[in-house]
Structure formats: C-alpha cells, structure tokens
Amino acid sequence: MIEVKNISKSFRDQKVLKDVSITFEKGKTNLIIGRSGSGKTVLLKSIVGLHEIDEGAIYYDNRNFTQMSIKERKLIRQEIGMVFQGSALFDSATIEENVMFPLNMFTKMSFEEKLERTNFCLKRVEVENKNTLFPSEISGGMQKRVAIARAIALNPKYLFCDEPNSGLDPKTAIVIDKLIREITVEYNITTVVNTHDMNSVMEIGDKVIYINQGQKWWEGSKEQILESDNEELNSFIFASEFFRKLGHKVS
Amino acid sequence: MSYVSDIGEFTLLMKSVFSKPEQGKMFRKQIILEIDKIGINSIGIVLIVSSFIGAVVTMQTAYNMSDPLFPDYLVGLSTRDISLLEFSSTVMCLILAGKIGSNIASEIGTMKVTQQVDALEIMGVNSSNYLILPKIIAAVFSFPILSLISMIVSMMGGWIAGMLSGSVSSSQFLYGLRYGFIPYYLYYSLIKVVTYSLIITAISSYYGYRTEGGALEVGKSSTKAVVSSSLFILVFDLLLTSLLL
Numbered sequence: 001m002i003e004v005k006n007i008s009k010s011f012r013d014q015k016v017l018k019d020v021s022i023t024f025e026k027g028k029t030n031l032i033i034g035r036s037g038s039g040k041t042v043l044l045k046s047i048v049g050l051h052e053i054d055e056g057a058i059y060y061d062n063r064n065f066t067q068m069s070i071k072e073r074k075l076i077r078q079e080i081g082m083v084f085q086g087s088a089l090f091d092s093a094t095i096e097e098n099v100m101f102p103l104n105m106f107t108k109m110s111f112e113e114k115l116e117r118t119n120f121c122l123k124r125v126e127v128e129n130k131n132t133l134f135p136s137e138i139s140g141g142m143q144k145r146v147a148i149a150r151a152i153a154l155n156p157k158y159l160f161c162d163e164p165n166s167g168l169d170p171k172t173a174i175v176i177d178k179l180i181r182e183i184t185v186e187y188n189i190t191t192v193v194n195t196h197d198m199n200s201v202m203e204i205g206d207k208v209i210y211i212n213q214g215q216k217w218w219e220g221s222k223e224q225i226l227e228s229d230n231e232e233l234n235s236f237i238f239a240s241e242f243f244r245k246l247g248h249k250v251s
Numbered sequence: 252m253s254y255v256s257d258i259g260e261f262t263l264l265m266k267s268v269f270s271k272p273e274q275g276k277m278f279r280k281q282i283i284l285e286i287d288k289i290g291i292n293s294i295g296i297v298l299i300v301s302s303f304i305g306a307v308v309t310m311q312t313a314y315n316m317s318d319p320l321f322p323d324y325l326v327g328l329s330t331r332d333i334s335l336l337e338f339s340s341t342v343m344c345l346i347l348a349g350k351i352g353s354n355i356a357s358e359i360g361t362m363k364v365t366q367q368v369d370a371l372e373i374m375g376v377n378s379s380n381y382l383i384l385p386k387i388i389a390a391v392f393s394f395p396i397l398s399l400i401s402m403i404v405s406m407m408g409g410w411i412a413g414m415l416s417g418s419v420s421s422s423q424f425l426y427g428l429r430y431g432f433i434p435y436y437l438y439y440s441l442i443k444v445v446t447y448s449l450i451i452t453a454i455s456s457y458y459g460y461r462t463e464g465g466a467l468e469v470g471k472s473s474t475k476a477v478v479s480s481s482l483f484i485l486v487f488d489l490l491l492t493s494l495l496l
Contacts, residue, residue: 048373077375088366102374105274160373 001026002047002158002190007056009046016042018214019056027188028206029181031195035236039214040194044162047192048080049073060158078106081151083161083180087143089135089150095122096131099150106154121149125179141172145179152183159184159191170199177203198237201225210236261457267379268387268456281385289351289386289452290393297397298404300346301339305405306412308333313418326419327427330409332436339401340440341488344394344447348480352455355386356476359459360469368460383456387449394448395441402440439495446487451480 002024009017016039024030034040045051047058049065058065060076068076089098099121103114122128125145127138135143144164151159161180165173181204184191193200201208205222210233218233225237272278312329359382362368371378406428413419419427455476462472 045369050369050372074375077373080373082370082373084366084370086365088370090367090370091361091365104277105374105376 001061002192003059003062004043004047005057005059007043007046007053007058009042009051009053016214017046017053020211020214020216021056022209022216022219024190024192025207026190027185029184029191029193029204030207030209031193031201031205032209032211033195033198033201033236034211034217035196038211040196040211041162042214043211044160044192044194048082048160049077078102078154079157081154081156081159083144083147083151083159083164085163085166087135087140087147089143089146091135094132094134095127095138095146098135098146099153102150102154117153118149121153122146124152124183125149141168141176144168144176148176148179148183152187155187157189159189161191161193163194163196165195165197165200173197173199174203180204212236260461261453264379264383264457264460265453267377268383268453270377270380272380272384273376278381278385281381282388285385285389286393288354289389290397293347293350293393293397294400296346296350297343297401301334301343301401301404302408302411304338304342305330305334305408308338308405309409309413309424310416310418313413313416323419323423324427324430326413327409327424328430329427330424331406331428331432334402334405334409335436335440338405339398340443340447341484343398343401344444344451344484345481347394347397348447348451348455348484349477351390352451352476352480353473355452355455356459356462356473357469359383359456360462360472363460363462364465364469379456379460383452383460386456387452390448390452391445394444398440398444439491442495443488443491446491447484450483450487454480454483 004020004022004024007017007020008015020043022030032040032043042051046053053066056066060079063076065073065076089095090101093101096115096118099118100114103109103117107114109117119128119131122131125148127142127145127149130138130142135146138146148164159180164180165176168176177200180191180193183189193204195201201222205225208218208220208222208225209216210218210230212232218228218230220228225233228234309326309330313326316323316325316329359368362382368378368382371381410421410424410428413424414421458472458476458479462468
C-alpha cells in the first residue's frame with residue numbers, strides 16, 4: 001500500500017500539486033486520470049521520488065519515503081518497477097539485456113539463472129524469441145511489453161505505469177491494460193497507472209482518482225465513475241461522443 | 252548568476268559521478284565499451300588528421316626556411332616540436348572535442364529526454380555514476396594513447412611529405428627529429444592531454460545530463476558541449492603552458 005499525505009509541489013511560482021492525499025491499495029490497479037497538464041505525471045514522479053515534494057509525506061507500506069536518506073530510497077526503489085510513457089528501453093541494449101539489466105545490477109544470480117528469469121519475464125508478457133533484437137527493431141506495443149517485463153524482473157512490490165498505452169491502437173492498448181491488471185493480481189502488488197484513456201479506466205480501474213488543476217477532484221471505482229454527478233469529472237469522461245452515448249445508456 | 256548556478260550544478264553532478272560504482276562487473280563492462288567508443292573509434296580520424304597536418308607543417312616550414320642560412324634539419328625539428336608541444340595535444344583534443352564531446356552530449360541528452368535516465372534512477376541506479384564515470388575513465392586512458400599515435404603519425408606524415416616533395420632530405424629530416432630532444436616535452440604534452448580528456452568528458456556529460464525537452468534541445472546541448480569544451484581547452488592550454496614550461 002502507498003499512502004500520499006497532503007503533498008504539494010511547485011515549479012518556480014506555479015503550484016502544480018495542491019495538498020493531494022491518496023491511498024493506493026495493494027493488489028489493485030489504481031488509476032490516476034485527468035486532462036493533459038492536470039498534474040498527473042508530476043504526481044507520479046513525486047511519488048517515486050523523481051521530483052522532490054515541497055510539503056507532505058509519502059509512505060510505502062508505512063515507511064516514510066520522504067524522510068529517507070538517498071541510500072534508503074535506493075533500497076525502496078529496488079522494490080519499484082516502472083513503465084514509462086515512451087517505454088524508456090535502453091537503445092544500445094538488446095531486449096534480453098534490457099530485461100536482464102536490473103538482475104545484473106542488484107542480484108548475485110549466475111548468468112544461467114538471470115537468463116532463466118529474463119526468459120520467464122519475457123514469456124509472461126508474450127514476447128518470445130526476440131532476445132537478440134534491439135528496441136528499435138520491435139513494434140511500440142512490443143516495446144511496452146518488454147518495459148513491463150523489465151519492470152517485473154526483480155519481483156517488485158510496487159508497479160508504476162505512466163500512460164502505458166499512449167500511441168498504441170485500441171486493441172493493443174487493451175492487451176497492455178489487461179497484462180498490467182493480471183500482473184497486479186498475480187503478484188499481489190500495488191499498481192499505480194497514469195492515464196487519460198477512458199478505455200483503460202473501464203477495463204482495469206479498480207480504483208480511479210481524478211486529478212484536476214493539481215488537486216484530487218474525485219475518487220471511486222470504475223462502476224461509480226459513470227454515475228458520478230461531479231460536473232468537472234463528467235466533462236472529462238464524456239468528452240467523446242462514444243462516452244456521451246454510453247452515459248445516456250447507463251442513465 | 253546563470254554561471255554561478257551552472258558551476259553549482261556541475262559540482263553537484265561531479266560529486267555524484269565520483270562515487271563508488273554499484274556493480275563492479277557491470278562497471279568494468281561499461282568502461283570497455285566506452286574505450287571502444289571513445290578510443291578505438293577515434294583512431295581513424297587521428298591517423299588521417301595527424302598525417303595530413305604533419306605533411307603540411309613540414310612543407311610550410313621547408314618553404315619558410317628556404318634561406319641557406321637555416322640548416323635543413325630544422326624542418327624535422329620544427330615538425331617534431333609542433334607535434335609534441337601543441338598539435339598532438341591541444342589541436343588534436345579540439346578535434347576530439349568535436350567528435351567525442353558531441354557524441355557524449357547527444358547520447359546522454361537523448362537518454363535524458365527519452366526517460367532512460369529516469370528509468371535508471373527508478374531502478375535505484377546512480378545514473379550519473381553509471382553513465383559518466385566510465386566515459387571519464389575511458390577518455391583518461393585512451394586520450395594519451397591517441398596523442399602518442401598522433402605524434403608518431405604526424406612526424407611520419409611530415410617525413411613522407413618532405414621526401415616526396417623534395418623539400419628536405421630524409422636523413423636531414425630524421426636528424427632534425429632527434430636533434431636536441433627534450434623528453435620533458437612528452438610529459439608536458441601528456442599532462443595536457445589528460446587534463447583535456449577530463450574537460451571534454453565532464454563538460455559534455457554535464458550538458459547532456461541537463462538536457463530537457465526534445466530533439467532540438469539535444470542538438471543545442473551537443474553544440475554547447477563542443478563550444479564550452481573547446482573554450483576550456485584553450486584556457487587550460489594557456490594556464491598549463493605558463494605553469495609547466
């Protein structure tokens with residue numbers, strides 16, 4: 001479980017996060033949704049420590065991440081897996097080397113053991129027999145899967161995904177969403193997904209948090225979201241014709 | 252004010268760079284990869300530039316020393332001293348700043364804007380130490396070797412050009428190369444080269460590391476890295492020459 005308590009973050013004079021408090025539950029896919037520029041990415045980066053927060057505290061299973069030393073944070077980070085918007089695979093390394101990287105850095109496994117674990121992770125995300133290819137030689141969807149395989153290589157307790165299906169076609173996006181959901185349940189980890197894709201919300205949103213203008217505007221389940229009377233949330237959800245029609249049907 | 256903050260940022264980055272590597276085996280592997288990229292991949296340009304400059308220096312010196320009062324061996328001596336004291340250290344490093352400096356800044360800059368650096372940090376890896384320190388070590392190891400190659404090749408280029416053009420005889424040129432040789436010049440040159448290797452890798456890595464945005468910013472960082480490295484090389488050339496000679 002990850003607890004975010006009253007965090008604020010400013011860049012120069014602009015306050016991007018304002019007193020945000022959220023609890024991300026274990027074994028669930030927690031989705032942060034919101035418009036572009038609402039503060040979702042800053043929130044996610046603040047939680048993992050890529051941005052230093054100005055106020056508040058972040059707890060990883062009751063361990064205060066905010067007050068930790070660099071060394072202690074490093075240990076927590078070895079329990080974190082993250083999938084970035086653009087996959088962030090290492091260009092100069094093969095698929096196998098990318099997935100094996102955290103194992104090389106933080107384990108004392110033999111090469112055979114590392115290779116076995118790498119192949120297991122790649123098989124889990126259904127990318128097989130591509131070990132020797134470079135990231136530029138595979139499709140965007142496959143890159144996302146490899147990024148997920150790398151994120152789970154060290155058996156993380158916490159999985160963060162920043163817009164994992166941006167730039168993917170709807171069908172591939174759903175495959176990625178389902179994969180994240182399956183991994184969350186299978187390993188009983190705390191997953192936080194940053195998205196503005198309503199398909200993802202309806203597909204995997206165990207818990208949904210709507211961020212607007214740097215503040216938590218709404219939170220609930222995917223079932224509750226369509227019945228909410230929060231105007232700002234509704235204008236975000238029903239921005240597309242498809243969801244407007246869906247909304248009418250539900251009501 | 253911006254310069255003060257730049258110096259502060261640079262100092263903090265270097266403090267993080269010069270820390271103990273997390274995984275010795277991975278670190279050694281990175282150093283070998285960097286030696287290949289920085290050192291071995293630069294041998295070609297060093298050979299070409301050194302041989303041509305050596306040839307041109309010989310021919311120009313011979314042309315300017317056509318007066319019978321000047322002995323012919325002075326052409327070899329001049330070629331040797333120019334190569335040793337300035338060309339194979341400073342000029343060669345200015346050329347390498349263009350090749351290696353831009354490469355380092357664009358490589359790290361691209362990693363930064365595509366969040367590969369963030370990915371390292373999230374994994375708990377000290378990204379600056381992992382990415383920059385192997386480059387610095389590889390450059391400090393490779394540059395003196397490249398400089399020695401440059402010295403030999405530029406003198407060979409001069410010798411061949413002198414013979415082919417008929418501006419100086421082989422025996423006179425070789426006599427000039429050996430005449431009044433001061434071994435300290437070699438040490439002086441290598442001290443300069445080691446300093447420049449640190450300047451090029453540290454400054455280029457700094458500009459790459461602070462890149463934010465997209466492809467345009469990567470290009471800007473790359474340019475800044477080459478310009479700043481070149482300026483610092485020239486400043487340190489003057490400083491080291493006044494201190495060491």
